[in-house]
Amino acid sequence: MNDPLQPHSHDNNVKPPHADPAIMLILPTLELHTLTLADLRELPRTQFAYSYTTDHGQHGPYQLEGVTLADLLGQYWPGPFTSVEVMSADQFGNRLFPDELMGGKYDPPLLCDMSDGESLTRENGLVRLVVPSETDNALRQVKWVATIRVVR
Numbered sequence: 001m002n003d004p005l006q007p008h009s010h011d012n013n014v015k016p017p018h019a020d021p022a023i024m025l026i027l028p029t030l031e032l033h034t035l036t037l038a039d040l041r042e043l044p045r046t047q048f049a050y051s052y053t054t055d056h057g058q059h060g061p062y063q064l065e066g067v068t069l070a071d072l073l074g075q076y077w078p079g080p081f082t083s084v085e086v087m088s089a090d091q092f093g094n095r096l097f098p099d100e101l102m103g104g105k106y107d108p109p110l111l112c113d114m115s116d117g118e119s120l121t122r123e124n125g126l127v128r129l130v131v132p133s134e135t136d137n138a139l140r141q142v143k144w145v146a147t148i149r150v151v152r
Helices: 037-041 069-076
Strands: 023-026 032-035 046-054 057-068 083-088 093-096 110-115 128-130 145-151
Touching: 037 110, 057 069, 069 083, 069 110, 069 145
Parallel strands: 023 145
Antiparallel strands: 023 032, 046 057, 057 110, 083 093, 083 145, 110 128
16 A cells, blocks of 8 residues: 555646645644644745756756744644654645754755745645655655644
8 A cells, every 4th residue: 555645656746636725734632723824924934945856857946935844843733743744635745753854964844835035826836845855756745735744
């Protein structure tokens, strides 16, 4: 069985799955928060330059802006957790672990809503998870983020 949170391949979805940009944050207590783009933009902002390579060639560099996943969790769940599951509206996902959220050698995972000073369009993902440590053909980048689940 293929785990959508640890994909080894996926087909590019060229059409946005739906128009609802809300993100559902699910905490270990099962408390739910519906986050809008405006909510994300109220949190501390991070910027960094980012380039990546896929089967489609070299992309970037882009100047990305958004909220780190660590800052989002600090706002809503400051307690311990074992992983964070990020799913797109088209059921593509990623599982990140606490040591990945701080960055280190790479910039930290980012809920990106701006690129090169412009807001992302719905076609571009509106809010995308960007994992700068990604080395496997962009298989950890989640376009159209719809659900973030914190697992204790």
